[in-house]
Amino acid sequence: MPELSNKTCPEEELDGQALVWNQILSITDSLVLKCAIRLQIFDAIHRHGSAISLPSLAASLPTPCLRPTILLRLLRYLSHIRLINITNDEHPSFSLTPSSSAFLVTTSKQSLASFITIFLDEDFLAAFHALDVCVSGGEGEGSAFEMVTGETVFGQAARDPVLSHKFNEGMAESARITAAAMVEGAEKVFEGLRTMVDVGGGMGTVARVIRRRFPGIRILVLDLAHVVDGLVGSDGVEFVAGDMFVEVPQGDAVLLVRILHDWSDEKSLDILQKCKEAINPESGKLIIVDIIIDDDKDHELHHARVASDIMMMAYGGKERTEKEWRSLLLRAGFTRCNITRIKALQHVIEAWI
Ligand SMILES: C[S@@+](CC[C@H](N)C(=O)[O-])C[C@H]1O[C@@H](n2cnc3c(N)ncnc32)[C@H](O)[C@@H]1O
Missing domain, CATH: 1.10.10.10 (Winged helix-like DNA-binding domain superfamily/Winged helix DNA-binding domain)
Structure with missing residues (x-):
């Protein structure tokens, strides 16, 4: 032996x-x-x-x-x-x-408890068990969530009011952290604007934080009917039901907070086209607030940024590197961009035609 x-x-x-x-x-x-x-x-x-x-x-x-x-x-x-x-x-x-x-x-202003409840929910986590199926491919370019449930998160939320409420709460909660970091770390981005359209602005959390800090801006929050129906505008924030793939209302600037990371490049180009049509080509600008995965690999949030890309693979969408953002914006017809780092997972990317 x-x-x-x-x-x-x-x-x-x-x-x-x-x-x-x-x-x-x-x-x-x-x-x-x-x-x-x-x-x-x-x-x-x-x-x-x-x-x-x-x-x-x-x-x-x-x-x-x-x-x-x-x-x-x-x-x-x-x-x-x-x-x-x-x-x-x-x-x-x-x-x-x-x-x-x-x-x-849960009572903290920066609480992420609802976000945790929705995104670590059993039905959502089921998508993580299908990542291999998602990687191997198959029909279309759907997320693992779509492969498991047969529909997108937004599609399911549109017909399930309980899910919709939980999703919007989770989003609103995490938006508070992002919005506070935006007005603190990127205030120049919003200075001088008179009208801004917050595309896919959910329950208006980001809009209200910006408006409180910049009372001169009138903000129109565009989102799907099941999200904004019943929400009452006030203090310079108004809600409009619509589809960003069809039309985006006019404004000095169009804001996209955590929107493009929900979509493939092709779908994002469709959204960006509608945003371009909504701003003045001479003076208007686009403001994207989303993760740049490869920015500052020593940053405290670097792991969370990289891991978010896998979460988007599971639930639908993708995070992008700086090179991918620049290339997407160029393809969409935006010739200049400027990146501002804020104390949040996301970055602020301004883009001009
Ligand atoms: C990830 S959430 C971001 C919400 C908000 N911007 C934030 O950061 O908290 C994406 C938002 O896009 C909205 N949305 C999805 N498809 C849309 C469409 N076709 N037109 C307008 N809004 C849409 C969803 O309802 C949701 O509120």
């Missing part, structure tokens, strides 16, 4: 092993996060107002926890991924970290 070798694992082999184990188990991060949001752990700790003991936390969850030892394991993992602080004593207590306090408590 061969003897078992006692040889130690070379350093690079251990690194390789760690890399693969970490990737296999990295799904844990997203799903533990979703679990904690569902159990409302961050909200319960926030409501308590100070570090909370395990029995108090277990009792204060909306669905009281009957298995505190399992809750403790979950909290230990949340601490490992730096979303919870745990005191290191015999009877530990738990508190929020700056990240969970800002982004995971």
Whole structure:
């Protein structure tokens, strides 16, 4: 019988092993996060107002926890991924970290809880299980979501009011973070504008933040009828139901926040054509707010930007490199562009005809 070798694992082999184990188990991060949001752990700790003991936390969850030892394991993992602080004593207590306090408590202005609820939903995650089918191809250029469900996310939202509401809430929530970064880091982009059309502007979250900072701009939010019907305009923000593939209303500028990343290059060119028709060729401009995947590989958000491209592969659309953005804009007939970096996943790209 061969003897078992006692040889130690070379350093690079251990690194390789760690890399693969970490990737296999990295799904844990997203799903533990979703679990904690569902159990409302961050909200319960926030409501308590100070570090909370395990029995108090277990009792204060909306669905009281009957298995505190399992809750403790979950909290230990949340601490490992730096979303919870745990005191290191015999009877530990738990508190929020700056990240969970800002982004995971539902009442926080920057909360991403609804975004997590919709995009880590079982039906959405099913698309991730079909990435291989999506890569192999087949009919058309559909997303994995389309291959699994037979329709696009927007198509499904149009006929399912519950999904539509959840989707729009998730979008509005994450839009608050983007919009705040836009008016803080790219204010020059909006200076001097009198009218702007926010194409695919959803429930008007971005429009309202811009309007508050620039009260001189009148903003028209264009979105599909099922999104804007019933929304009431006020304070210089108006809603119009329409289809950006058919017509975009006129304005000094056309704003596209997280729109082109939902579409293939060919569809994006159709949208850009309608945007071009809506602005003055001499003085008008296009303002795109979307991810540039390859900008600053050392940036804190670089991994999230690259991973977003895979999320778009699953749910529909694509993120683009700077070269791809420049080429798309040139093909659409925009001859000049300027990129402004803001403190968000997305960048602000201005383009002129
Ligand atoms: C990813 S969301 C972005 C929403 C918003 N701009 C934001 O950043 O929060 C895409 C938006 O495009 C809208 N949309 C999809 N197809 C559209 C169409 N054909 N015409 C107008 N809006 C459309 C959707 O309803 C949705 O509100």
